[in-house]
Amino acid sequence: MQLNLDRSLGTPLVQQLAEQLQGWIARQRLRPGARLPSIRSLAKGQGVSASCVIEAYDRLVASGWLVPRHGAGFFVAQRNTGLADDAGSVWSVSGDGRWRQFVEGEQQLLRLGCGWLPLSWRAEAELAHAIRQVSRGEPQALFDYCPPQGLASLRMQLHKGLAQLHIAAEPERILTTQGASHALDLLVRTLLLPGDTVLVERPGYYNLFNLLRQHGVHMLEVPRTRTGPDLAVLEPLLAEHRPRCLFINSLYQNPTGTSLTPKVAHRLLELARAHDLRIIEDDLYADFQDGPATRLATLDSEQRVIYLGSFSKTLSSSLRVGYLVAEPDLIGRLAELKMVSGIGTSRFAEQVIHQMLVTGSYRKSAQRLRLRLGQHRAAVLRQLEACGWEVFCEPSGGMFAWARVPGRSHAALEQLALANNVLLTPGSAFDPLGRDCDWLRINVAFGQDTRAQAFFQLAGRP
Amino acid sequence: MQLNLDRSLGTPLVQQLAEQLQGWIARQRLRPGARLPSIRSLAKGQGVSASCVIEAYDRLVASGWLVPRHGAGFFVAQRNTGLADDAGSVWSVSGDGRWRQFVEGEQQLLRLGCGWLPLSWRAEAELAHAIRQVSRGEPQALFDYCPPQGLASLRMQLHKGLAQLHIAAEPERILTTQGASHALDLLVRTLLLPGDTVLVERPGYYNLFNLLRQHGVHMLEVPRTRTGPDLAVLEPLLAEHRPRCLFINSLYQNPTGTSLTPKVAHRLLELARAHDLRIIEDDLYADFQDGPATRLATLDSEQRVIYLGSFSKTLSSSLRVGYLVAEPDLIGRLAELKMVSGIGTSRFAEQVIHQMLVTGSYRKSAQRLRLRLGQHRAAVLRQLEACGWEVFCEPSGGMFAWARVPGRSHAALEQLALANNVLLTPGSAFDPLGRDCDWLRINVAFGQDTRAQAFFQLAGRP
Structure with a gap:
């Protein structure tokens, strides 16, 4: 050529x-x-x-x-x-x-930095079975539009599941969405105007940054520490800029894998009350929960927290089913926008999720994923340590570890990775301004692959 | 009580x-x-x-x-x-x-004014079969995110189908969406700013009016005549207000059932060129086509027309699959927004549609619906005439007839309808400003039901 x-x-x-x-x-x-x-x-x-x-x-x-x-x-x-x-x-x-x-x-190429689980881990038999059951059930599921707030039977199941997390979410406080990103889009369009100011975590979820930028919203950055957002930075920002809301992952944060401690959570809610701040808690890794966890929506007593959930990470990204929990007045406005901007969600997909919730097959498959993730997480953390990598904070659950090799730039790591057929996601992707960064998001589920192991070893400094 | x-x-x-x-x-x-x-x-x-x-x-x-x-x-x-x-x-x-x-x-209650076909008409066996086939196929369809522009294999099938309508739509000019309303939302967010002015048809699609209102866009109304938009009204509006685009159904317009004539279509494209107007042609009833039809996208030689299609009316509203055709540069911007606002469409749903397109079962079931609709349309039109109703224009295809009983108000018709267990959709719903209207949208597919027949007779003036 x-x-x-x-x-x-x-x-x-x-x-x-x-x-x-x-x-x-x-x-x-x-x-x-x-x-x-x-x-x-x-x-x-x-x-x-x-x-x-x-x-x-x-x-x-x-x-x-x-x-x-x-x-x-x-x-x-x-x-x-x-x-x-x-x-x-x-x-x-x-x-x-x-x-x-x-x-x-x-x-x-092994996508070591990606945000989903390997295809081979997924609950293929269970999901395929649920799909076939729905295909043989009431024809409404195959053909009809979904009601504005989402399938009532699914919202009832979500309500019951959330009650187990001590989140009070009556069905009329739930709106189904096409995944958590769609929920974020509805919220941004409904709650924020161009020129408004909000708080985001750094590092954080890049698609949220893009969404806020697309909507003309100013972002104030709060560093994510090992225990949650850095409150010493947060407090003066609240006083000075009066931001409209804070976007946060409480559990197994994307990309650092860190979780909120009870102390930080309580203080955060106190500050939110004092400064009339709304909190949008994106809990899309909820069903990977391993051991005790602190959620803002559980502690919130004044409907200050809007809670987001999703089945994209724990079951299927293909079906596009998520939801949000908020006060009914806001749910009504969001449901209106959901209809106006797309005539609602997929009734079929919601019926399939409902089916897996009712039969318990979702719970069982999420549990299986959680156990497997736990084993892989432990193994990857052991290996990273052995190879001289620095891990930001040992994650207690979820998919991600945030790690680097002191002294090695991203460019150097990327070169080594590609030589081993490993594709990285650069740390800069998780910076609201795209600044260079030598940290990497590592998806522990891919860490036992021989390509990842070779890369960890070659890149490390034992 | x-x-x-x-x-x-x-x-x-x-x-x-x-x-x-x-x-x-x-x-x-x-x-x-x-x-x-x-x-x-x-x-x-x-x-x-x-x-x-x-x-x-x-x-x-x-x-x-x-x-x-x-x-x-x-x-x-x-x-x-x-x-x-x-x-x-x-x-x-x-x-x-x-x-x-x-x-x-x-x-x-018989929903005589609704915008979909009866459940009993739908291709239940065929869709359920395709769903089960996909559930047994590649696991990617069950679990993975969809590429930004939509499944490549589906876009290839759409491209082939559009070629038969003489619409040049190479796969990279196609973006899949969650139905035509989602396509409209992406377009409005990408092409229009609050305060912009656009042209809409009156009567027209109420969800479009809501969407434009929600986005702060001014609507100029063009009356829909029996042959298409009223060009005598349109031309001075173009000169005076320089609207950014026109939203139109060329075929079997919602709610009047009228279709564009070739003469009006040609003149409309000439005016569009002279005034640099974009046209957004929502062709969601395309696969109900019965006999010759005139589409703007077929005639357009300068990428002035953005073309929208959907499977919601002709197959399933539950799956949420539609698409739009535009120049690749715009497709890129729309795909970016599609990802930012929801990480794309459902791979599963797109694979199911692809399956039905490839096997020909979609074509066969759409043909069956078309034939059945034609029989029902003819019967309803005969009966309305016999009962002394006035029909705006005898529709040559599609689901809708726009009809009234001279001298009878909507309130009077509604009362008679409810007495016969018939729920109407008021004509005012199709007016951009919600003005009172004595016309009704009648979905001919429901017109052979005994409740509808009793209502036609009692309300009419034979």
């Missing part, structure tokens, strides 16, 4: 590579189904990094020129002629790497 | 009734499962209309006090104690009647 990458140009190498690959496919009149060079051979041949090739291929996938095939590499897509001028146009989606993990790519 | 409704108060009767019923349930300490009086007996006992009782019951369902049961009436819900102060709070959802049809209620 004859490409002509020019490092002296202002155009990023990734963009040059993607554009020239596209031209090459067109010039060679490659037929649909033709296989492209492997990432490694193209990187070697052109003298660029593997991550540069991956990103170029991902862009061509996003723009419809290539299709990835499970374990086999990248292939020319059907009907890719005549697109030359348009193909670059969806780069904003994949171009900055944020959605890269969502685009299907070479399966030989 | 002792209630005390006071017509001299400013409080609407519906609200008084709902509040007093709630108090009565609490005072009587009615146990969960206790049956409430039938709509008819309560209406008679309290001297109010049946629609007033229905709305009060619907409010209590929405606020969690009551549950409806298939064909059997309304029953006290589980755990309804201590909610007295909150129960009214979700009224904004059901209170103005817009979402009333989405709240489950007494099944004995």
Whole structure:
């Protein structure tokens, strides 16, 4: 392949590579189904990094020129002629790497920093069974719109489950959503105006930052410590800026894996009362709970906390089912927006979740995941320690460990990772401003893979 | 039951009734499962209309006090104690009647004005079969997030289907959405700012009006004539207000059932070019097409038309699958918002639709619906004519006829309808400002029901 990458140009190498690959496919009149060079051979041949090739291929996938095939590499897509001028146009989606993990790519790469559990861990038999049961049940589940607040029977089950966490959530205080991100979107659109100020944790959930930025909301950063948000930073921000709300993960925070201590939680609620602050508690790892845990919604006695839950992490990201708990007045406004902006959630998906809650198969499969996660977490923490990594705080549950190798930059780690077929998620992704960061989010569920183990060892300083 | 409704108060009767019923349930300490009086007996006992009782019951369902049961009436819900102060709070959802049809209620009422096909018509065997096939296929479909633009295989199928309508929609120009309303929401958020001006059809789709209002967008009304939007009104509006876009149903418009003629379509595109107007063509009844049809997206040669499709009307409202077609640059921005506001669509649902497209079972079931709709449409039109109704324009396809009885107000029609267990959707719902209107949207699929036939006859003027 004859490409002509020019490092002296202002155009990023990734963009040059993607554009020239596209031209090459067109010039060679490659037929649909033709296989492209492997990432490694193209990187070697052109003298660029593997991550540069991956990103170029991902862009061509996003723009419809290539299709990835499970374990086999990248292939020319059907009907890719005549697109030359348009193909670059969806780069904003994949171009900055944020959605890269969502685009299907070479399966030989281990996504060690991703935010979900391995496919092989999932409750495949149980979910497939529930789906088939619903498919044979009342036809309403297959065809009808869902009521505005969500399926009443599902809300009743959620209410019962939340009662076990000592969260008072009567069914009329629950609104179903298409996952926690959809709940955040409804809340941001309903509670905040452009120009409003809110508090976020640093490091924190990157999609929340994007959402707030998209809505024109100012973010004030509160460092996440080993025990929760840094209250010494929080208090003056409350007094000075009067932010509208705080977004927080109490348990197994994304990305640090830290959990709120009771002391910090109590003080946080006191401060919230004193400064009339709303708290949006995103508890999407709730069903991974391992041992005692402190939740703000459990302690809250004045409806100051809006609570979010989801089945995306503990069961399926595909079905898109989550929910939020708030006072009925706000639920009414959110339900109105939910209908206006999409005529509600999927009745079928909610019926499937309801089915798994009622039969207990969700509880059993979440328990199985929790045990397995616990074993993997312990093993990864042992290994990281043995290899000379620094762990921010030993997590007591959940998927994530926040770790670094003192003295090693992200770029150095990334290079070592790719050499071992490991794809990292940079720590900078979890910074509200995208600042460089030498910490990594490690998904412990992938840590026993031999590629991860080799990487931990090579990158570490024993 | 002792209630005390006071017509001299400013409080609407519906609200008084709902509040007093709630108090009565609490005072009587009615146990969960206790049956409430039938709509008819309560209406008679309290001297109010049946629609007033229905709305009060619907409010209590929405606020969690009551549950409806298939064909059997309304029953006290589980755990309804201590909610007295909150129960009214979700009224904004059901209170103005817009979402009333989405709240489950007494099944004995025929929803003659609703926007979907009868459950008994649906492709239950085919959809259930496709769901079971997907449940036994690749586990990714059950568990993984969907790529930002939607499942590539589904977009390829959509592309092929659109090619048969002569709409050039390469897969990278397609974005999947959770139905057409979600597509409209993404478009409004991406293309419009509060204070912008757009053109809508009158009468038109009420959820679009709500969405635009929610976003602070000004609506200019263009009357829908028998051949499409009234160009004599449109042209000066374009010159004077420079609206950003026009929202339109070309085929079988909701609610009038009228379709664009080729002449109007051509002139509309000329005007759009002259005034740099974007057109958002919502073609959600496309697969009901019966005979020749004129679409703007087919004629458009300059990517001025954004095209929307959906499977909600022709297959399932439960799965929430739709899509839009636009230039790749815009698709990239919309995909970004789609991810930020909800991390995408349901992979499972998209895989099921893909399955039905690939096997041809969607095409066959849509064809069956189309034939059946055609028979029902012809029969209803014959009967309306025989009963002295006026039909706005004989529709050539789709679900809707727009009809009235000259000289009969909506209130009079509603009363007659309820006496025959028929629930109407008022014509005012389709007016951007909610103005009174004596036209009704009639869903022809329900027109052969004996309740509808009795209503047509009694209300008509033979």
